[in-house]
Amino acid sequence: MTDRTELLEAALEILPEGIALLGVGSGAMFWNQAAEAITGYASMELLGRPIPAALELLLLDSALHGERQPGMGPQPGMGPQPGHGALVRLRHKLGHELQAMARVFVLRDSLGVRIGSAVVFHPAESLDALPHGETGESEGVEASQTEVEDRLETVFADFTSGGLPFGVLWITVDQARDLRKTHGAKACAGILEKVERTLVHGLRPGEEIGRWGDYEFLVVSHERTPEMLAAHAQTLAGMARTAEFRWWGDRISLTVSIGAAQAEMDETLAQLLDRAQQAMVTSMQEGGNRVTLAQGGQACLPS
Numbered sequence: 001m002t003d004r005t006e007l008l009e010a011a012l013e014i015l016p017e018g019i020a021l022l023g024v025g026s027g028a029m030f031w032n033q034a035a036e037a038i039t040g041y042a043s044m045e046l047l048g049r050p051i052p053a054a055l056e057l058l059l060l061d062s063a064l065h066g067e068r069q070p071g072m073g074p075q076p077g078m079g080p081q082p083g084h085g086a087l088v089r090l091r092h093k094l095g096h097e098l099q100a101m102a103r104v105f106v107l108r109d110s111l112g113v114r115i116g117s118a119v120v121f122h123p124a125e126s127l128d129a130l131p132h133g134e135t136g137e138s139e140g141v142e143a144s145q146t147e148v149e150d151r152l153e154t155v156f157a158d159f160t161s162g163g164l165p166f167g168v169l170w171i172t173v174d175q176a177r178d179l180r181k182t183h184g185a186k187a188c189a190g191i192l193e194k195v196e197r198t199l200v201h202g203l204r205p206g207e208e209i210g211r212w213g214d215y216e217f218l219v220v221s222h223e224r225t226p227e228m229l230a231a232h233a234q235t236l237a238g239m240a241r242t243a244e245f246r247w248w249g250d251r252i253s254l255t256v257s258i259g260a261a262q263a264e265m266d267e268t269l270a271q272l273l274d275r276a277q278q279a280m281v282t283s284m285q286e287g288g289n290r291v292t293l294a295q296g297g298q299a300c301l302p303s
Contacts, residue, residue, distance in 0.1 A: 040093030054091035095268030148210035257283035
């Protein structure tokens with residue numbers, strides 16, 4: 001016969017929100033599947049162990065609120081209050097920052113003695129953990145972003161565990177935005193498809209490309225050094241220039257601006273993407289049709 005504890009655990013496991021049950025010492029006693037998906041930390045990594053520093057704001061500080069004496073008001077800047085939602089900043093196991101809405105409840109036994117805390121949390125949906133390009137105008141972009149993001153997180157986790165070096169190329173089509181205004185959405189979609197098909201032919205084995213915004217692509221590359229990554233990006237930029245596109249008899253020349261960033265051990269995935277994006281913006285500001293390599297937090301044009 002199924003006991004009461006098993007029923008309760010099964011019910012908590014199927015909830016879409018992250019659920020953490022903490023003992024008096026703030027060690028995790030229960031961590032459901034949604035909590036694993038949100039934070040990247042598996043329950044086996046946390047149960048009966050101290051909470052990682054990356055999650056302390058959500059769990060340790062939250063549990064401390066239950067220790068206040070009755071009648072004491074909330075202290076400002078201390079995170080979520082019991083029974084109320086509050087925005088807290090966490091760090092995913094892969095390194096990028098995530099923000100979550102959390103509620104904290106103090107758990108007491110039949111005599112009123114505190115025996116632990118329950119934390120209920122979910123991602124702040126309006127905030128995106130990783131930088132992307134603008135979306136909303138083109139079909140299928142969000143689905144492509146999800147696929148590339150999954151690949152990025154897998155490759156980044158492997159890299160931080162001593163795996164292969166990798167980098168990213170943030171690519172934007174210089175003419176796409178203006179073309180959409182002058183020739184319409186179908187012409188813009190046609191250009192982007194043409195550029196993507198052209199770039200695919202220049203990818204190395206094991207590389208992937210996907211849409212990263214309405215006018216942008218992201219390439220996940222395993223080039224071994226920043227210089228090799230930049231050289232590869234130059235090759236792709238040259239291939240994009242050969243992509244001839246015609247629309248109602250008009251021949252439209254195509255170019256791309258690329259930001260290249262090689263992953264470093266002391267940065268998060270979000271920081272890597274931010275460097276690549278800033279390098280791409282530098283390429284655009286310099287007139288487009290070029291590659292900028294991000295090094296040491298700064299962007300520079302490779303010779």
